[in-house]
Amino acid sequence: MTYSVPQHRNLLTALPGPRSLALHKRRTESVSAGAGTLAAIYMDHGSGAILVDVDGNQLIDLGSGIGVTSFGHALPEVTAAAAAQAAKLTHTLFTVTPYENYVRVAEKLNAITPGDFEKRTILVNTGAEAVENAVKIARKFTGRRAIVVLDHAFHGRTNLTMAMTYRPWPERAGMGPFPGEIYSAPVSFPYRDGLSGAEAAERTIDYIVTHIGASEVAAFVVEPIQGDGGINIPAPGYFQRLSEFCTENGIVFVADEIQAGLGRSGAWFSIEHHGVVPDLVTTAKALAGGLPLAAVTGRAEIMNSVQPGGIGGTFGGNPVSTAAALAVFDLIERDDLIQRARQVEQMLWDRIGHWPSRYNVVGEVRGQGAMFGVELVVPGSVTPNPTALRAIIDHASSNGVIVLDAGSWDSVLRLLPSVVISAELIDDAATVIEESLAALSTVVTE
Numbered sequence: 480m481t482y483s484v485p486q487h488r489n490l491l492t493a494l495p496g497p498r499s500l501a502l503h504k505r506r507t508e509s510v511s512a513g514a515g516t517l518a519a520i521y522m523d524h525g526s527g528a529i530l531v532d533v534d535g536n537q538l539i540d541l542g543s544g545i546g547v548t549s550f551g552h553a554l555p556e557v558t559a560a561a562a563a564q565a566a567k568l569t570h571t572l573f574t575v576t577p578y579e580n581y582v583r584v585a586e587k588l589n590a591i592t593p594g595d596f597e598k599r600t601i602l603v604n605t606g607a608e609a610v611e612n613a614v615k616i617a618r619k620f621t622g623r624r625a626i627v628v629l630d631h632a633f634h635g636r637t638n639l640t641m642a643m644t645y646r647p648w649p650e651r652a653g654m655g656p657f658p659g660e661i662y663s664a665p666v667s668f669p670y671r672d673g674l675s676g677a678e679a680a681e682r683t684i685d686y687i688v689t690h691i692g693a694s695e696v697a698a699f700v701v702e703p704i705q706g707d708g709g710i711n712i713p714a715p716g717y718f719q720r721l722s723e724f725c726t727e728n729g730i731v732f733v734a735d736e737i738q739a740g741l742g743r744s745g746a747w748f749s750i751e752h753h754g755v756v757p758d759l760v761t762t763a764k765a766l767a768g769g770l771p772l773a774a775v776t777g778r779a780e781i782m783n784s785v786q787p788g789g790i791g792g793t794f795g796g797n798p799v800s801t802a803a804a805l806a807v808f809d810l811i812e813r814d815d816l817i818q819r820a821r822q823v824e825q826m827l828w829d830r831i832g833h834w835p836s837r838y839n840v841v842g843e844v845r846g847q848g849a850m851f852g853v854e855l856v857v858p859g860s861v862t863p864n865p866t867a868l869r870a871i872i873d874h875a876s877s878n879g880v881i882v883l884d885a886g887s888w889d890s891v892l893r894l895l896p897s898v899v900i901s902a903e904l905i906d907d908a909a910t911v912i913e914e915s916l917a918a919l920s921t922v923v924t925e
């Protein structure tokens with residue numbers, strides 16, 4: 480692959496640089512404080528795994544805008560497809576007068592999502608909108624109201640999806656009331672609960688049976704790998720048992736693949752690692768290479784249970800976003816980018832897998848594909864260490880490495896690099912993060 484920006488870190492100014500600082504002042508005076516800022520470094524362009532800021536600094540991107548630019552920044556093939564479509568037609572509204580791109584994206588999602596049965600798809604704009612539609616469709620199909628989600632889940636920031644999101648702060652605090660009939664059940668969290676998949680599944684099922692009643696539940700909505708919750712990968716067997724429970728009780732199993740899906744985990748969909756076939760799948764983030772597009776895909780009888788006009792929206796499945804998505808699918812297959820995600824996983828294990836034994840501020844390193852979490856703890860304990868996370872993020876971003884936070888206790892360093900990142904860039908970024916880890920760890924003398 481060739482890139483328009485050399486794939487290495489290069490700093491010309493202190494970070495944030497003077498132009499970023501000036502923009503940040505304007506932003507503070509013009510943009511709602513409710514839109515937070517992880518690192519006040521303003522970007523100008525990007526290529527592959529490198530972002531270039533307005534001062535000309537080249538930064539290593541280990542966040543991909545929270546798992547959106549999974550296949551690299553400003554992909555020439557995707558840009559060209561979107562530009563060509565924008566010059567032809569930008570909007571008709573699919574439910575007024577349709578167009579082929581929408582149908583082609585639906586065909587593709589129906590083909591790649593797990594399950595050897597008839598499927599249908601609806602396209603919308605954002606992840607939260609996809610989750611909302613999955614809930615509406617499951618309720619319509621089952622005639623039931625209760626929705627079960629899992630502790631530490633993140634499903635979005637609209638009013639319904641805030642109610643489905645675990646953390647009160649900052650996602651929900653002060654912004655209720657929230658819709659009822661949303662229940663958060665205990666999840667399998669191997670690092671924190673030490674339960675086997677079967678044991679954790681029984682705990683979840685017991686919660687559903689004793690708090691809600693299985694026959695009341697329309698849908699069980701889960702992230703097969705919890706992203707914002709701290710890259711929590713439930714124990715083997717957990718989702719299998721819950722999928723059986725859903726089937727036995729007529730509950731729609733919804734895999735929220737918005738962050739972990741579309742290749743990032745080293746499979747098309749992260750639920751595949753658990754050997755489960757969901758009834759519905761939601762996708763968004765990586766779907767259109769950075770343009771807004773999201774989808775609900777699943778069993779035809781469920782998706783078709785909604786009356787015409789019952790789901791949709793003005794911009795959903797926009798011609799330009801769908802053109803970009805088709806180019807993304809071509810690229811994934813042409814360059815075998817799912818295999819690349821598995822290679823990035825190996826590179827990350829090789830480079831950072833030993834952190835818990837070297838740095839006692841690290842409790843665990845976990846991950847799958849190009850999706851890793853580093854659990855930060857108070858040395859010598861399993862107590863979450865948000866102060867350490869803040870220090871690492873500040874050190875990394877002021878040294879040209881963009882990383883993400885995660886976890887209900889704000890104590891998980893989240894790495895979501897694009898799958899095209901090189902071993903050299905991972906090594907360089909890890910060296911920067913290690914400077915922080917060494918400073919935060921206590922030296923243990925025997």
Ligand SMILES: *Cc1c(COP(=O)(O)O)cnc(C)c1O
Pocket residue numbers: 604605606607608610633634635636702706707735736737738739763764
């Ligand atoms: C990001 C995310 C969402 C919400 O997507 P938006 O496009 O921000 O609305 C929902 N579910 C998961 C798992 C996500 O990671």
